[in-house]
Amino acid sequence: MARQGLTHADIINAAIELIESEGLHSFSLRELASRLHIKASSLYNHIRNMDELYTEIGYYAISELKKAQLRAIEGKERTRAIEALADAYYRFGKERPEIYKVILSLPMVKNDAIHKAGFDIIEPIMTAMDGYRLTDLQKRHLQRVFRSIMHGFISQEEAGCFRQFPEDTAESCRMAVRGFILLLEISEKEARI
Amino acid sequence: MARQGLTHADIINAAIELIESEGLHSFSLRELASRLHIKASSLYNHIRNMDELYTEIGYYAISELKKAQLRAIEGKERTRAIEALADAYYRFGKERPEIYKVILSLPMVKNDAIHKAGFDIIEPIMTAMDGYRLTDLQKRHLQRVFRSIMHGFISQEEAGCFRQFPEDTAESCRMAVRGFILLLEISEKEARI
DNA sequence: TAAACAAACTAACGCTGTTAGTATATTGTA
DNA sequence: TACAATATACTAACAGCGTTAGTTTGTTTA
Numbered sequence A, B: 001m002a003r004q005g006l007t008h009a010d011i012i013n014a015a016i017e018l019i020e021s022e023g024l025h026s027f028s029l030r031e032l033a034s035r036l037h038i039k040a041s042s043l044y045n046h047i048r049n050m051d052e053l054y055t056e057i058g059y060y061a062i063s064e065l066k067k068a069q070l071r072a073i074e075g076k077e078r079t080r081a082i083e084a085l086a087d088a089y090y091r092f093g094k095e096r097p098e099i100y101k102v103i104l105s106l107p108m109v110k111n112d113a114i115h116k117a118g119f120d121i122i123e124p125i126m127t128a129m130d131g132y133r134l135t136d137l138q139k140r141h142l143q144r145v146f147r148s149i150m151h152g153f154i155s156q157e158e159a160g161c162f163r164q165f166p167e168d169t170a171e172s173c174r175m176a177v178r179g180f181i182l183l184l185e186i187s188e189k190e191a192r193i
Numbered sequence C: 001t002a003a004a005c006a007a008a009c010t011a012a013c014g015c016t017g018t019t020a021g022t023a024t025a026t027t028g029t030a
Numbered sequence D: 001t002a003c004a005a006t007a008t009a010c011t012a013a014c015a016g017c018g019t020t021a022g023t024t025t026g027t028t029t030a
Helices: A008-022 A029-035 A040-045 A050-073 A078-095 A097-104 A112-131 A136-159 A169-192 B008-022 B029-035 B040-045 B050-073 B078-095 B097-104 B112-131 B136-159 B169-192
Strands: none
Touching (some): A008 A050, A008 A097, A029 A040, A050 A078, A050 A097, A078 A112, A078 A136, A078 A169, A136 B169, B029 B040, B050 B078, B078 B097, B097 B136, B112 B136
16 A cells, blocks of 8 residues: 555665665564655565575675775776775775675575676676786686685774774775785795796 | 473573584574474563674673684694684684674674673784884784784675685685784884884 | 456554562571 | 572563565556
8 A cells, every 4th residue: 555666676675775774683574664655564565584685785786895995096006006096995994884794794606696696706806916926726726715814804893803902994905905905016026036 | 381491591592502513693582482492482581682692692702712823822822822812813703603693793882891892802812912122002903903804804804705716725824823923023113113 | 337457454463671569588687 | 407699590572573375466468
């Protein structure tokens, strides 16, 4: 009754908005339904269940993060590209922490869609490393290193794990990125041997 | 009735055991109570609420991680100390992933107990850096870098975020640690200027 | 205009953390 | 030893959660 022609996309968008404004922790289907002026059970006409909703939001988050990173490295090479990439990642994590968290909750089971999402995650860093003469094996290890540094930084800062000292965390992050660049440079030298 | 003289510690220990065996995700007070052959409401004679239970388990996890790290670096210096520290951290995360996760859920509000726990987290890496001639400011930044790398690695591997390639993740982790050691070495040179 | 479909509904189930009120076993004290 | 106090268990219930079944109703298609 009082049908409003809600689409699947409307549901996802409303869910993203709600998660970003109220936090992932307090998100619920009943609250989402209430925002859309329907009952929770009516959501099931548009989504299969909560897990799939999270999965879709996770895909969205990954694609947004990817876009931000690709935009950041456009036209840049080597050190400048890596620094810009790290900066874009860091800003995404700080500006959209709730959406960022959803990525980690993705069920990384061998599934075609998740397989693609996995490669969307690594594409920016892989591209940014193009300017370095590295073997594929080195790149496969090094992209993990980069992602560990960035994810570790964002999630710990968000959780309040860096509050022991007042020093600027962005500065600590730049230091971490510098360590990664050093690693790229020596890996490059070793690859030539 | 049929009183069994349960103590606060019994509850915490049973909770830890249950989380480690069944996973943090499926943990519930009713399941915990069932394992102890009491009703869920009876738990409230021993704990204030679930948040406080998690907080205590988080303290436990931090102290275990700290012990493992301090044991690992005993008698070691510089590169060997850092590598041993990283290895101990990595193994803790792999062997006790469910308990490890609880640390991140700790409410890092300014509170005396949590303040102490925060310093328990950084003590091992701070000690391991003793062999390097660094300024206090450098150490405060660098401990964040180390923790980011290690936490980023553990949490992403646990979440399945490193499954794009078959390469050994432990090898990727050693590479990350090598980058951190490079950073320590260059920071040391800069500190002498 | 009738049939098919889509999108909403109500009601309920089993799960969750949590509280109030009650009974009983253990412990401390006179 | 007897009595009071305390601690530990209980039952019953509440509000919230995700989810399902069955039903009504508006819209679209034939």
